[in-house]
Amino acid sequence: MKLPGALTLSELLPVAQAGGFAVAAFSVRYLACIRPVVEAAVEADSPLIVEISQRELGWFAVTPRAFRDALERALQGAGADLPFALHLDHTWELPVIEAAVEAGFSSVMIDASALPFEENVALTRRVVEYAHRHGVSVEAELGRLTTTDKLEPEGDEAMYTVPEEAREFVRRTGCDALAVSVGTAHGVYPVKNPRIDFERLAAIRALLPGTPIVLHGGSGLPEETVHRAIRLPGGGISKMNVATDLENALLGAMGGLKRMTSAELDALPGELRALGLEAVRREARDKIERFVLSAGRASAYRPGVEG
Numbered sequence: 001m002k003l004p005g006a007l008t009l010s011e012l013l014p015v016a017q018a019g020g021f022a023v024a025a026f027s028v029r030y031l032a033c034i035r036p037v038v039e040a041a042v043e044a045d046s047p048l049i050v051e052i053s054q055r056e057l058g059w060f061a062v063t064p065r066a067f068r069d070a071l072e073r074a075l076q077g078a079g080a081d082l083p084f085a086l087h088l089d090h091t092w093e094l095p096v097i098e099a100a101v102e103a104g105f106s107s108v109m110i111d112a113s114a115l116p117f118e119e120n121v122a123l124t125r126r127v128v129e130y131a132h133r134h135g136v137s138v139e140a141e142l143g144r145l146t147t148t149d150k151l152e153p154e155g156d157e158a159m160y161t162v163p164e165e166a167r168e169f170v171r172r173t174g175c176d177a178l179a180v181s182v183g184t185a186h187g188v189y190p191v192k193n194p195r196i197d198f199e200r201l202a203a204i205r206a207l208l209p210g211t212p213i214v215l216h217g218g219s220g221l222p223e224e225t226v227h228r229a230i231r232l233p234g235g236g237i238s239k240m241n242v243a244t245d246l247e248n249a250l251l252g253a254m255g256g257l258k259r260m261t262s263a264e265l266d267a268l269p270g271e272l273r274a275l276g277l278e279a280v281r282r283e284a285r286d287k288i289e290r291f292v293l294s295a296g297r298a299s300a301y302r303p304g305v306e307g
């Protein structure tokens with residue numbers, strides 16, 4: 001059963017697209033990091049997306065059910081009426097999607113972008129049919145995202161999303177939001193100013209006026225780049241994924257510890273862990289306030305209140 005109060009991307013993102021802001025989707029990785037991102041959103045009166053990917057479920061040894069339960073406890077602890085989604089990030093296998101939907105996720109991503117176009121369409125369509133039967137939204141991906149250690153300045157554009165293909169893809173799959181490849185990558189950029197293909201982003205928006213666009217690889221982007229991506233004519237990106245900056249804040253504040261499992265983090269001394277979690281809260285708040293500009297926008301989702 002869907003986690004009570006959890007919204008779909010179709011409920012969260014069009015409001016952001018029309019309102020000139022985006023919703024930060026925090027890939028928290030560790031269960032303990034859910035609470036500080038919830039606190040940051042409550043303090044900033046902001047909508048929030050909390051997410052974890054198939055790969056992260058494995059790396060950090062977390063189950064979808066444990067993730068849902070940790071979010072439920074954090075929301076109860078915060079005692080606030082927060083517009084939020086519980087989202088499954090990059091996933092390529094149906095059983096993982098089914099497990100998340102059964103655990104109460106309100107949204108899932110099927111990432112079949114490594115497959116040829118027709119196969120991406122077919123698999124995404126199948127996930128949309130399944131998820132919509134459960135009232136769950138679907139983010140899909142067209143074009144390839146890479147990691148920052150694999151950026152190839154000469155060859156990158158071959159992986160970028162083609163606007164006409166994006167239109168056909170959304171029409172045929174019925175996906176609720178589209179992750180695009182326009183120059184960002186997962187991880188922290190070796191260069192300070194990654195080149196975003198804004199013309200391509202604007203062309204995708206023009207062909208898909210009603211489809212929320214998702215920007216992956218939100219870590220390390222300059223704030224003006226994010227603002228420009230949000231403020232395109234007709235509304236730019238309305239969901240921005242952030243993973244690396246949060247984990248770096250966590251591990252950095254604990255003296256540069258190496259990545260560990262979620263349970264190993266829980267087993268660290270409380271005082272040390274508190275330093276890390278406080279850094280996560282500050283980092284999330286900064287992304288909300290300075291980057292995606294969603295502070296004060298929670299009211300846009302409350303009935304009878306103009307946002």
Ligand code: 13P
Nearest residue numbers: 187216217219241243244
């Ligand atoms: P970063 O690690 O660059 O923030 O990317 C996160 C992401 O896009 C998760 O899907």
